[in-house]
Amino acid sequence: MNFIKKILFIVNPIAGDKDKTESIALVQKSCDFRKIEIITYFTTGFNDEEQITASVKTNNPDRVIVLGGDGTIRLLAMVLKGTSIPIAILPAGSANGMAASLNLPKNIEQQLELAFQNSTVTIDLLNLNNELCMHIADLGINAELVKNYELGKIRGKLGYALKTIPTLWNSTYPFTFKIHINNTTFERKGVLLAFANARNYGTGATLNPLGRLNDGKFEIVIFKNLNFIQMLKTLNSINDFDPEVVEIISTERAIVKCKKPVPFQMDGEYMGETKMVRASLYPEKLLFVVPDPIIEKPFFNLKS
Incomplete structure (x- = not known):
């Protein structure tokens, strides 16, 4: 049963120098099919953390989907750490380290299907010079x-x-x-x-x-x-x-x-x-949507 009613969709239009038109359309189509409200925010590099924080407070999304690279995910982590809002990644950066660490699928359609699932993991966050x-x-x-x-x-x-x-x-x-x-x-x-x-x-x-x-x-x-x-x-x-x-x-x-x-x-x-x-x-953790750990071999500890 799908308890997702509202999604905040974060798009970094310049991540990885890749055109994201098709991916954005796929996300919109998937939300329409599931009758999920979608709020889209395009990062600009100016006051993004403040703008996303305000959007989370105003819209209270059930989930955040991010189309971008590790820098964009890190931006979201600063906003969402310590909350119960899961982040689903559609990797679109140059190297996509977090997507690799979470063992995410390579295919955009599979990534998007996963984004609406309920298998999640809570990860630690490093504090390096604050x-x-x-x-x-x-x-x-x-x-x-x-x-x-x-x-x-x-x-x-x-x-x-x-x-x-x-x-x-x-x-x-x-x-x-x-x-x-x-x-x-x-x-x-x-x-x-x-x-x-x-x-x-x-x-x-x-x-x-x-x-x-x-x-x-x-x-x-x-x-x-x-x-x-x-x-x-x-x-x-x-x-x-x-x-x-x-x-x-x-x-x-x-x-x-x-x-x-x-x-x-x-x-x-x-x-x-x-x-x-x-x-x-950090004492706060961060929640990510991941493949079912029973099916996939994860890069995290299933016992915690």
Whole structure:
């Protein structure tokens, strides 16, 4: 039985540089067929958080459907964290990390069918320097890649691939990280330090085999050097990393300091350079619509 009477539909018209006319029409048609009221909001990049917050308060939707990428989903997370309103994702960004982490279907028709179902999961949210992160943030060479990607003109996985070699060539790695975690302070040199709530980047590369979106923890993942074999393992979702190259530590909070400003990205958005990141978990959670965990193999913990 469908208890959805009203949907707030959030559209980022420029996400992924993809035309969304057909997808918007499919959502409208699906709502009309189910006799569900739909309120559509197009993001502009100006006061979107305030506008969406006002729309949620005014319209009191039963569900939010988002057509966009990780940045748009993160925007919704800031509005909806701690509420009982589920978010259904129609991924339309460049990498779509959250969609990959939630094991969403690849096909728009299947994604839309799922959007009206009642299988949901509650996920943890990272607090990084008082900024919300749902998925993965990192310091170092991947953040440099995200920065260069944002400066480029080609979007999608091809855009990332084209920026990989120039990023590796011009990077100032290794970086020095001073880490305070689990009542211990130590120093590591590496090419990348990640704060990972999930397992995979949106490109499909496995970063954090221990990742569960709702286990009340996150992982600090340190890539100590650019080891070609270990990089191939991440690209092929192989999880047996060499501990001499990749170090993974589960925790509920951490402080990471850098000797000099280091590039920092969060959920695929470049945040500039920073010398310190304070990491913890928000007390509030976030609700997502996901495939039936009995049928699909999830990237989250079914026991919580």
